[in-house]
Structures are given as structure tokens and as C-alpha cells.
Amino acid sequence: MKILRDTWLxxxxxxxxxxxxxxxxxxxxxxxxxxxxxFGPLLEGVAQSPGFPPGGAFSVFxxxxxxxxxxxxxxFVGFGLIADLRxxxxxxxxxxxxxxxxxxxxxxxxxxxxxxxxxxxxxxxxVPMGLKADIGGVLIALVLIALLGLLTASCSYALALALxxxxxxxxxxxxxxxxxxxxxxxTLPLTLAPQWIRxxxxxxxxxxxxxxxxxxxxxxxxxxxxxxxxxxxxxxAIVAMWWAARSFREATA
Amino acid sequence: MLxxxxxxxxxSFSKRGKKVEAVRGVDLSVEAGQxxxxxxxxxxxxxxxxxxxxxxxxxxxxxxxxxGYDLIxxxxxxxxxxxxxSQTGGADPASTARENLVLQARLYGSNxxxxxxxxAELLQSLELEAFADRRTSTYSGGQRRRLDLAMGMVxxxxxxxxxxxTSGLDPQSRARLWExxxxxQQNGTTIFLTTHYLEEADALCxxxxxxxxxxxxxxxxxxxxxxQVAGDVVTLGLEATNGALQRGEDLLRSxxxxxxxxxxxxxxxxxxxxxxxxxxxxxxxxxGAGLVIQTIALSRPTLDDVxxxxxxxxLRETAA
Numbered sequence: 001m002k003i004l005r006d007t008w009l010x011x012x013x014x015x016x017x018x019x020x021x022x023x024x025x026x027x028x029x030x031x032x033x034x035x036x037x038x039f040g041p042l043l044e045g046v047a048q049s050p051g052f053p054p055g056g057a058f059s060v061f062x063x064x065x066x067x068x069x070x071x072x073x074x075x076f077v078g079f080g081l082i083a084d085l086r087x088x089x090x091x092x093x094x095x096x097x098x099x100x101x102x103x104x105x106x107x108x109x110x111x112x113x114x115x116x117x118x119x120x121x122x123x124x125x126x127v128p129m130g131l132k133a134d135i136g137g138v139l140i141a142l143v144l145i146a147l148l149g150l151l152t153a154s155c156s157y158a159l160a161l162a163l164x165x166x167x168x169x170x171x172x173x174x175x176x177x178x179x180x181x182x183x184x185x186x187t188l189p190l191t192l193a194p195q196w197i198r199x200x201x202x203x204x205x206x207x208x209x210x211x212x213x214x215x216x217x218x219x220x221x222x223x224x225x226x227x228x229x230x231x232x233x234x235x236x237a238i239v240a241m242w243w244a245a246r247s248f249r250e251a252t253a
Numbered sequence: 254m255l256x257x258x259x260x261x262x263x264x265s266f267s268k269r270g271k272k273v274e275a276v277r278g279v280d281l282s283v284e285a286g287q288x289x290x291x292x293x294x295x296x297x298x299x300x301x302x303x304x305x306x307x308x309x310x311x312x313x314x315x316x317x318x319x320x321g322y323d324l325i326x327x328x329x330x331x332x333x334x335x336x337x338x339s340q341t342g343g344a345d346p347a348s349t350a351r352e353n354l355v356l357q358a359r360l361y362g363s364n365x366x367x368x369x370x371x372x373a374e375l376l377q378s379l380e381l382e383a384f385a386d387r388r389t390s391t392y393s394g395g396q397r398r399r400l401d402l403a404m405g406m407v408x409x410x411x412x413x414x415x416x417x418x419t420s421g422l423d424p425q426s427r428a429r430l431w432e433x434x435x436x437x438q439q440n441g442t443t444i445f446l447t448t449h450y451l452e453e454a455d456a457l458c459x460x461x462x463x464x465x466x467x468x469x470x471x472x473x474x475x476x477x478x479x480x481q482v483a484g485d486v487v488t489l490g491l492e493a494t495n496g497a498l499q500r501g502e503d504l505l506r507s508x509x510x511x512x513x514x515x516x517x518x519x520x521x522x523x524x525x526x527x528x529x530x531x532x533x534x535x536x537x538x539x540x541g542a543g544l545v546i547q548t549i550a551l552s553r554p555t556l557d558d559v560x561x562x563x564x565x566x567x568l569r570e571t572a573a
Contacts (some may be wrong), residue, residue: 009359017347084345092343092404095307095333096360250311 006099010106018114024115028073032065032122039187040129051191055218058130063141063213064186065126066119067206070145071184073118074152075177077111078160078169085164090248102248104241105159111153112146119145134219140226141216147233148209154240161247166214208232256412256443257283257306259313264301275301277467278315278541283445283460285411288438290458291447299447300340303416306445307337320411333361336410340417342401345418345565346390350381350400353389354407361408375403379433395426402433406442413437415446419453431457451556461556463563470563479554484512485528487535489521490548501544510534528553 018025043057053060084090093103119142123131156173163169183197184190184206190198201207212229220226264276273309276298283289288397294298304310306317308328317324320334344353351372358368376385379399384392390402405413418434419427434444434457448454454461455475462472471478491497506514510531513524525531528551539546 002359006360009356013345013352013356016352017345080496088339088341088343088347089345090343091309091356093360094309094331095335095337096328096357097345097362099362165305221533 003099003102003105004012006043006102007105007109008225010093010098010102012106014107014110015113017072017108025117026121028069028114029118029121030181031072032118033125034207035068035187036122036126036129038061043188046188046192047223049192051189053189053191053214055214056130056132058126059132059217060189060214061187062123062126062131062133063217064184064210065122066141067148067184067210067213068181069118069122069211070115070148071152071177071180073207074111074116074149075156075173078155078156078173079166081107081157081160082164082169085161089249093155101241101245103248104154104245105194107151107157108150108244112149113129115149116142116146133217137216137219138220141203144209144229144233146200147230147237148206149235151205151233151240154237154244158240158244158247161244180204180206183207186210189202189214204230205236254285255282255318256285257281257289257317257319257445259306259315259317262302262305262312262317263314264298264305264310264311274467275466276305279464279467279469281433281462281469281472283443285443286438286441287459288434288444288446289453290456290461291445291464292449292451292454292461292560293464294448294449295508297464299449299464300416301467302464303337303445303447305436307335307414308332330571333408336405336408336413338405338413338415338418340403340420342397342404344389344397344404347388349386350389350392350403353400354403357404360507361407371415375407379403389510394422395429398422398426398430399433402430410442412443412445417447417449419448419450427453451560455556459515463560465560465564471559475556478559479517480526481558484524484526484554485531486552486554487523487525487531488548488550488552489523489535489539489546490519491521491539492545492547493519494545497544500542501539504538504542504544505535508538510536520563 040058040061043061046052047057047060090103123138159172160169163172183201183204185193185201190201190207193201208225208229209232211225215223215225259279259281261278262279263274265272265274267273279302291299291302303314306319306324308324308331312325319331322330322334324331344350354375355368356374358371359365363371376382379402381396381399381403384396389397401404405415406453415434419430422430438444446457453572458475460472460474461478463470489501491501498516498519499522502514502516505511505521505523511525513521515522523531523535532549532551536546
């Protein structure tokens with residue numbers, strides 16, 4: 001299949017460049033690890049309060065941090081694309097018969113792989129901190145995070161192709177990422193939030209991802225949050241990939 | 254055989270609510286095996302036309318056939334048949350020349366082994382071997398441009414599009430690149446290049462089209478263009494004895510082969526169809542009239558004269 005072959009070629013090229021500077025994968029972990037080590041312990045007190053989800057502070061907090069990694073880690077991949085655009089690399093690829101979807105998928109899959117590596121490293125740090133989780137649930141949650149990475153990376157690429165400048169991309173991403181983070185219940189569970197915030201958060205796909213990941217970490221596979229999380233993130237990922245692939249097809253200048 | 258043919262190719266953009274017509278109905282025919290030059294000042298629509306022909310930009314109107322395939326109906330087939338070197342090039346600065354070439358060849362469908370082979374071949378023929386495994390961000394302008402050229406020809410396309418191939422290069426690097434372009438032509442590649450360098454158009458191209466404000470203003474071989482528009486220029490210095498200049502001017506003006514005569518200080522400037530045929534006639538006429546010629550010079554019009562006549566502006570001024 002041409003699309004698979006093309007995707008592999010773009011993936012391999014992107015991965016080679018990432019592996020040339022693997023330090024950035026680790027640097028990207030710095031913030032979530034800070035949260036885990038310096039903020040997680042604060043939750044142990046809060047975990048006793050009524051309304052806090054079951055499972056203990058780190059079992060609630062860690063899945064949230066994984067989603068945060070998926071949000072922040074993949075949201076900024078568009079910057080690399082702008083550098084490629086400026087160097088003419090994208091045009092050089094677009095003039096070949098390479099599949100336009102592969103131009104997106106190859107990159108986005110590289111982002112997913114580095115995201116999953118970051119997740120594993122974070123989980124390794126979380127275990128001694130007090131994380132107790134269902135192994136099967138964690139594995140399924142990683143699939144959800146991979147989808148979420150595809151969603152966020154695709155949006156970042158589509159925005160980068162539309163804006164074409166770092167100066168425009170940075171504030172645009174901040175505009176979206178911060179409210180998405182605060183309304184997702186990553187740091188503090190939304191069960192603690194007043195009703196009006198919960199009403200808004202329903203429209204935040206990341207809040208559903210966090211709910212699904214928490215249920216999975218608890219081994220609560222039958223929980224409807226799991227199904228809702230996969231449906232919301234899966235559908236949005238497809239829409240975002242379509243948007244980004246279309247942007248690659250029509251990219252000009 | 255025509256390898257590129259366009260009819261009414263046009264492109265308009267909307268910029269801040271205003272419609273900008275970058276290319277307004279371009280008709281072009283390029284014979285296989287030619288070096289075809291697209292000459293015009295910056296912003297004339299050269300790059301936009303090129304980007305349409307290379308499938309990167311969807312035309313607003315008109316159509317084109319390239320290497321037998323319809324640009325609008327079969328862009329994928331067209332991509333297989335063409336190579337493109339953009340103005341800035343498209344090699345990845347973070348990768349080596351070899352990596353860039355291998356990936357490019359593979360994107361065109363080569364398997365790994367033949368991509369490696371082709372890359373090695375190009376690195377050798379363009380003398381890039383010595384730094385083939387260094388990141389391209391360390392390359393000089395000329396090295397970089399040779400790599401860009403290699404990227405465009407990695408799949409041996411029958412048609413190669415070059416956008417301002419020697420822009421910003423020093424004279425040696427430019428001459429070197431011209432050599433490569435000629436070599437490609439000898440191997441049967443059709444080359445379509447844009448330039449705003451008159452010397453380049455003159456030295457390299459078999460045929461030229463001049464574009465200004467999105468329209469082709471004239472087309473032909475460099476020699477035809479220069480002859481068609483400006484003719485040749487003959488500058489005569491006459492011994493200035495009692496009205497000799499005036500008599501000379503009147504005499505020459507009455508000749509059919511002289512288009513125009515201007516008195517420029519003590520010199521007569523004649524615009525003639527064919528300078529090499531006009532010279533003996535001028536000599537005979539003036540001699541017969543007893544006028545003494547002190548100096549005579551024949552100069553060829555430059556493409557700048559062509560451009561000046563067609564657009565009212567000098568290309569050198571607009572290119573600056």
C-alpha cells in the first residue's frame with residue numbers, strides 16, 4: 001500500500017531528526033514530572049475530602065498528567081512544521097507524488113511514539129510515588145492517549161499550515177491549551193468543581209479523556225466514561241486528521 | 254513535440270478583501286528538449302505560474318498539459334514527470350545531502366537500494382561527495398544550489414522546473430550551475446526556468462517569454478526578441494564640416510532599411526533591422542555623398558532594451 005509506505009518514509013525521516021536531539025523528549029517531561037513530584041503530594045490531603053474520586057491521590061492524578069502530556073506535548077509540534085515550511089521542505093515533498101495524508105500521518109505518528117515514551121517514563125516515576133493501577137487499564141489508557149496525541153498533533157499541524165508563523169502560532173495555542181487544561185480536571189478533579197464549571201467542562205473533550213483514563217486506571221472497564229472518552233477523542237481525531245491532511249494538500253506559499 | 258502547453262492559465266488571490274490577479278491568462282508552448290526561459294521582474298507572476306505548472310497551486314482558470322498529462326485532471330501523473338527546484342530550495346537543513354536525496358528518490362517511488370545508488374551518482378556528478386554526509390545547513394550557497402538541483406532531478410524527470418536557479422550566487426557558482434543545466438539538456442531534459450537575469454536568459458535559453466504584470470508581453474528566441482523589438486544600433490561619427498551631420502541624417506532617414514535616426518551630440522544613432530547588412534550600405538551611401546566617416550560602431554540590443562520597449566520600464570531597475 002502506497003499510503004503505508006509513504007507514511008513510513010515520512011515517519012522514519014521525522015523520527016531520525018527527533019532521535020538526533022532526544023533531549024527534547026526528556027525536556028518535555030520536565031513539567032509533568034514537576035507536577036507529579038511537587039503538586040501530587042498536595043493532593044494526598046485533598047483526597048480525603050468528599051467528592052474526590054476513588055483510588056487515592058496518585059491514581060487520580062497520574063492519568064490526568066498523561067492527558068496533560070498529550071495536550072501540551074503534542075500541541076506544540078506545529079513549530080517544527082513551520083521550520084520545515086520555511087526551509088521549503090514541505091514544498092519539496094508536495095511536488096512529489098507522495099500521499100498528502102502520509103505527510104501528516106508520518107509526522108503525527110512520530111509525535112505519538114515520543115508521547116508514549118514520555119508517558120512510560122512518567123508512569124515509572126509515578127509508581128514509587130504511590131501509583132496503584134490496573135495494568136490492563138493502563139495499557140488501554142495509553143491507546144486513548146495515542147488517539148489524543150493524533151488529535152492534538154493534527155490540530156497543531158493544521159494551525160501551523162494556516163498561520164505559517166511562530167509568532168502567530170504561539171499565542172493561538174496558548175489561547176486554547178490553557179482553558180482546555182483548566183476545564184479538564186487534570187490538576188484537581190472536576191467532581192470538586194462548582195456546577196457551572198462542570199457544565200462548561202462537558203464540552204471539553206479532554207475532560208472526557210481524563211474521566212476515561214481515570215476509570216481505566218481503576219480497572220473500571222464497564223464505566224460509561226470509557227466508551228464516551230474513546231468515542232469523543234476518536235471522532236475528533238478523525239476530524240482533525242482530515243482537516244490537517246487537507247491543509248497539507250492545499251498548502252501554498 | 255510540445256511538452257508543455259498552457260491555455261489561458263490564470264491565478265487570482267484575494268488579499269485583505271481585494272482581488273489580486275497574479276497571472277492573467279498565460280499561453281505558452283514549450284518544445285521538448287528546449288531550455289525555456291521565463292523572464293520578468295519580481296512580482297510579475299513568474300513564480301506563481303511555475304507553482305501552478307508544478308501542481309503546487311491550483312489555477313483559477315485555464316488549463317495546461319505537461320508531458321502528455323492534463324494538469325487539472327491528472328496532477329499525480331504530472332508529478333511523476335516533473336522535477337522542481339524552488340527559489341529557496343527545499344533540502345532539509347538538519348539532514349545530510351545524502352539523506353535528502355535518498356528520501357526524495359524514495360518519495361518518487363524508488364526502493365532503498367536504487368535510491369542510494371541514484372543519490373551516490375548525483376553526489377558524484379555534482380561534486381558534492383566531499384560533504385555528502387554533512388548537514389546541509391553547513392553548505393555554501395553554490396553547494397546548496399547544486400544539491401537543490403540534484404533534488405529536482407533525482408527521479409530523472411523529462412521536464413525540470415527551476416525557479417531563479419542562480420539567484421544570489423557568485424559568478425563562478427552561476428557559471429557552474431549553467432554548465433549543469435546545459436548538461437541536463439544534452440541528456441534530453443526539457444528545462445523551464447525563471448530568471449530576472451538578462452545574461453542568464455541570453456546565455457542559457459533557447460526560447461524566452463517575457464512576463465509582466467501577469468501577462469506574457471512577448472515570446473521568441475533571444476535573438477528574435479532582440480531583433481523584433483529594438484533592431485540593431487549603429488553609431489556613426491562624421492567629420493563635422495558645414496552641415497555634414499544634417500546632410501547625413503537626412504540622407505539616412507530616407508533609406509528604407511533605417512527605422513529611426515537620432516542625432517546625439519556629434520554622433521548619429523541609427524536603429525536598423527539587421528546591423529550586419531546595414532553597415533556596408535551605410536558606408537557606400539555616405540561615401541557616395543562625400544561625407545567622411547570617422548568612427549562607426551554596431552551594437553546589439555540587449556534583452557533589457559526588449560523589456561524596456563515592451564513594458565516601458567527597465568528590467569534592471571525593477572529587479573533591484
